[in-house]
Amino acid sequence: MNFLLNEQVELVAATARDFAEKHIRPDMMMWDEEQIFPVDALHKAGELGLMGVLVPHEYGGAGLGYHEYMHVIMEIAAVCGSVGLSVAAHNSLCTGHMLQFGNEEQKKKYLPKLATAEWIGAWGLTEPNTGSDAGNMQCVATRDGNDWIINGTKSWITHGNSGNVAVVIARTGEPRTSRNCTAFIVERGTPGFSAGKKENKLGMRASETAEMIFDNCRIADSQRLGEVGDGFVQAMKVLDGGRISIAALSLGIAKGAYKAALQYAKERKQFDKPIAEFQGIAFKLADMATRIEAAELLTSQAADLKNRGEKVTRESAMAKYYASEVAVAVSTDAVQIFGGYGYTKDYPAEKFYRDSKLCTIGEGTSEIQKLVIAREVLR
Ligand SMILES: Cc1cc2nc3c(=O)[nH]c(=O)nc-3n(C[C@H](O)[C@H](O)[C@H](O)COP(=O)(O)OP(=O)(O)OC[C@H]3O[C@@H](n4cnc5c(N)ncnc54)[C@H](O)[C@@H]3O)c2cc1C
Structure with a gap:
């Protein structure tokens, strides 16, 4: 599907494709096997403008829109999901949060470093006991004069160990009350901020996932993002955009799996003919292609709305939900088409x-x- 592509999107997609072929493909299986987080590849992506796709030029970014961003993530993930995930998390979560909710001073200080990947970003919402129920978080930030003191653990954080800076959402009000969380910028090296356990994962093994631990971590009030009590609402808005990138990540994985399976089905012979000529395999390929195009339409729709500054809660959730299930279904079929291999x-x-x-x-x-989605359609 390419009717939504224009020359600029094609050019950016070609840059990402070339980056993935040159700087990811040669080593990606070794990174995956040994769980190596390829920080140098991310620095290279930064030189090419792929780590600050949505960041305006004035803050050192590429100044592009969501269609370009979606294609960057798709092209990288079609080669390696791990690097795709890291690029998506860096762009959408840490950088995206500061871009949307940082004040001018914070944007000038952090965005140029993040957009060029001189610094890698992390974003901490999830905790060991609160994942889907993130609003019930236990990590607390307590006011002390002109400072805040953060205590608690964030888990499953992409770049939780290697990130140079993190946006951390902590509870600043009573549990189970509204507007009880606030977002803060915490730099690596701040006393009381350390990395905990690194997860040993099934997949996405080259994308670092680790705990972030806060033990009486003192930060100045100037590190607060937006108003006290706005942290959870901010996080939900950041995720509205972030979900477009996970939909794109899913699409990239699905496209990579489909492309490999299609080629193999044409080459692999059984019973004296290519397996693609068996209806059982051809119908799988037809389903894979149809699902991918439907997912791409949903994701493009969400990207389009986001570019126009409209609310995308419903559309980005639909795109993320559908595209991610498609990625699992298509890659499962791909394994089946390859048989034992x-x-x-x-x-x-x-x-x-x-x-x-x-x-x-x-x-x-x-x-x-x-x-x-149900909440949106039942409104
Ligand atoms: C590789 C990786 C990278 C990640 N990166 C980050 C990151 O950078 N920053 C960050 O903050 N987090 C990150 N996460 C965390 C991720 O967002 C959470 O894992 C996710 O939100 C689910 O939370 P949980 O794992 O605690 O599962 P739980 O919330 O415990 O859910 C367990 C199961 O219960 C279901 N469930 C829960 N509540 C309901 C409900 N109300 N109705 C129906 N079903 C329900 C869930 O769908 C799931 O199937 C990452 C996770 C992984 C695996």
Whole structure:
């Protein structure tokens, strides 16, 4: 599907595709096997403008829109989901939060570093006991004069160990009350801020996922993002945009798996003919292609609305929900089409299959997307 592409989107997509082929493909299986977070590849992506896609030129970014962003994530994820996830989390979450809710001083200080990937960003909402129920978080920030003291643990944080700076959402009011969370910028090296356990994951193994621990971590009030009590609402708005990037991540994985399976089905012969000539395989390919195009339409719709500054809660949840389930279904079919070879690391299908599952979990599970969609359609 390419009718929404224009010359600029095609050019940006080509840059991302070239980056992925040159700087990711050669080493990605080794990174995956050994769980190496390829920070140098992200620095390279930063030089190409891929780490601050939506950041305006005045803050050192590429100054592009959501269609370009969606295609950047798709092209990278079609080669490696892990790097796609890291690029998406850096752009949408940490950088996106500061871009939307930072004051001028904060934007001038942090966005140029993030947009060029001189600094890698992390974003901490989830905790060990509060994932889907993030509003019930236990990490607290207490006011002390002109400072805040943060105590608690954030878990499952992309770049939780290697991130140079994190946006952290902490509770500043009573539990289970409205407007009880506030967002803060915390730099790596701040006393009382350390990394905890690094997760050993099924897929997305080259995207670092780790705990962030706050033990009497003191930060100045100038590190607060927006108003006291706005943190949760801010986080939900950041996720509205972030979900477009997870939909794009899902699409990239689905496209990569489909492309590999299509080629293999034409080449692999059984019973003296290519397996693509068996209806059982051809119908799988037809389903894969149809689902991918439907997911791309939903994601493009959300990107379009976002570019126009409209509310995208419903559309981005639909795109994320549908595209992530498509990524899992398509990569599962890809393994099936590869047969026994699909179950080995000599062929690309197994990695797409492992990486795809994160897409139905991260930035809100499929069940939570359905809650969001239901709430919107029942309004
Ligand atoms: C690789 C990876 C990277 C991540 N990166 C980040 C990051 O950078 N920053 C960050 O803050 N978080 C991050 N996360 C966390 C992620 O957003 C959470 O894992 C996710 O929101 C789900 O939370 P949970 O794991 O606690 O599951 P739970 O909330 O415990 O859910 C468990 C199951 O219960 C279901 N469930 C829960 N509530 C309901 C309900 N009301 N109705 C129906 N079903 C329900 C869920 O859908 C799920 O199937 C990351 C996670 C992973 C795996």
